[in-house]
Amino acid sequence: xxxxxxxxxxxxxxxxxxxxxxxxxxxxxxxxxxxxxxxxxxxxxxxxxxxxxxxxxxxxxxxxxxxxxxxxxxxxxxxxxxxxxxxxxxxxxxxxxxxxxxxxxxxxxxxxxxxxxxxxxxxxxxxxxxxxxxxxxxxxxxxxxxxxxxxxxxxxxxxxxxxxxxxxxxxxxxxxxxxxxxxxxxxxxxxxxxxxxxxxxxxxxxxxxxxxxxxxxxxxxxxxxxxxxxxxxxxxxxxxxxxxxxxxxx
Amino acid sequence: xxxxxxxxxxxxxxxxxxxxxxxxxxxxxxxxxxxxxxxxxxxxxxxxxxxxxxxxxxxxxxxxxxxxxxxxxxxxxxxxxxxxxxxxxxxxxxxxxxxxxxxxxxxxxxxxxxxxxxxxxxxxxxxxxxx
Numbered sequence: 220x221x222x223x224x225x226x227x228x229x230x231x232x233x234x235x236x237x238x239x240x241x242x243x244x245x246x247x248x249x250x251x252x253x254x255x256x257x258x259x260x261x262x263x264x265x266x267x268x269x270x271x272x273x274x275x276x277x278x279x280x281x282x283x284x285x286x287x288x289x290x291x292x293x294x295x296x297x298x299x300x301x302x303x304x305x306x307x308x309x310x311x312x313x314x315x316x317x318x319x320x321x322x323x324x325x326x327x328x329x330x331x332x333x334x335x336x337x338x339x340x341x342x343x344x345x346x347x348x349x350x351x352x353x354x355x356x357x358x359x360x361x362x363x364x365x366x367x368x369x370x371x372x373x374x375x376x377x378x379x380x381x382x383x384x385x386x387x388x389x390x391x392x393x394x395x396x397x398x399x400x401x402x403x404x405x406x407x408x409x410x411x412x413x414x415x416x417x418x419x420x421x422x423x424x425x426x427x428x429x430x431x432x433x434x435x436x437x438x439x440x441x442x443x444x445x446x447x448x449x450x451x452x453x454x455x456x457x458x459x460x461x462x463x464x465x466x467x468x469x
Numbered sequence: 470x471x472x473x474x475x476x477x478x479x480x481x482x483x484x485x486x487x488x489x490x491x492x493x494x495x496x497x498x499x500x501x502x503x504x505x506x507x508x509x510x511x512x513x514x515x516x517x518x519x520x521x522x523x524x525x526x527x528x529x530x531x532x533x534x535x536x537x538x539x540x541x542x543x544x545x546x547x548x549x550x551x552x553x554x555x556x557x558x559x560x561x562x563x564x565x566x567x568x569x570x571x572x573x574x575x576x577x578x579x580x581x582x583x584x585x586x587x588x589x590x591x592x593x594x595x596x597x598x599x600x
Binding site: 435 | 562
């Protein structure tokens with residue numbers, strides 16, 4: 220390609236003032252060798268059609284705001300170069316499995332309500348809580364136990380890659396369950412037993428059928444499929460031990 | 470708090486939306502073929518218990534061209550089933566070893582393949598020489 224080429228973007232749009240049905244709209248967008256898909260959306264907004272609505276913030280795949288379906292696959296629009304999508308056309312849709320507020324903007328409320336349900340925060344031991352200025356030390360090997368799960372940026376691409384979430388919206392879902400595993404695996408955390416009720420519920424790990432696409436689409440290299448399916452083993456183990464030893468401490 | 474008006478696509482035909490979904494459904498469907506094969510073997514056992522005539526007609530059915538074709542399909546399904554699940558096995562096994570010295574994914578999958586090969590060879594050896 221050469222600078223000055225153009226690519227066609229087909230965008231699935233929906234507007235609350237036209238609620239009957241979404242519609243496709245095409246835009247011819249000029250681009251350079253280093254243009255990202257997000258920059259193409261910004262070009263449309265600035266120069267072609269100010270009514271097109273989408274979320275973005277950091278432009279460098281760390282804020283998790285600009286997720287959308289690109290040619291049917293969940294992607295961060297700032298993480299894709301247009302030259303890699305040439306010659307096009309590129310099909311852009313809002314993230315799958317979420318209610319759409321307008322154009323490419325989805326309603327994240329469901330995920331935001333699920334995050335506290337999995338206890339996605341560190342629960343320090345009582346002595347660490349009593350001495351807040353004392354550092355909680357951790358070896359590199361202990362950090363490696365949870366590090367990849369801690370890279371989650373809540374971009375929700377994994378939810379759009381999960382047909383189980385689309386079919387069963389109560390499912391806690393890949394990112395929330397990966398963040399549960401992240402805190403369970405942290406040597407400084409003591410909150411594991413409080414997270415087990417959410418883990419063991421039908422809407423917890425057991426709604427996952429290991430499609431595995433969540434891990435494939437994660438832009439941060441998080442492995443939610445591993446987090447969830449290892450927790451299935453732990454959930455089954457606890458179920459059996461609870462049957463054999465009623466009243467045991469978990 | 471009032472929620473904004475929204476639109477949401479339904480899930481009809483969701484498996485057509487991504488090749489990964491079709492691979493997943495193929496993997497799940499192989500268990501139906503394997504379950505069917507188990508029922509066929511169970512029917513054979515029933516025929517064996519019923520007497521020589523039912524047993525011979527069951528054998529005839531199994532060795533007929535359509536029976537052999539079905540068994541070839543079941544074998545293909547079993548290969549897909551084994552390969553896909555042995556590949557996914559490391560995702561389901563709790564961490565083995567101490568932090569910093571965890572057993573890798575390749576070691577876990579390889580152990581499964583070795584165990585499967587040993588069991589298959591032992592069964593084959595028993596059928597050929599032991600029975």
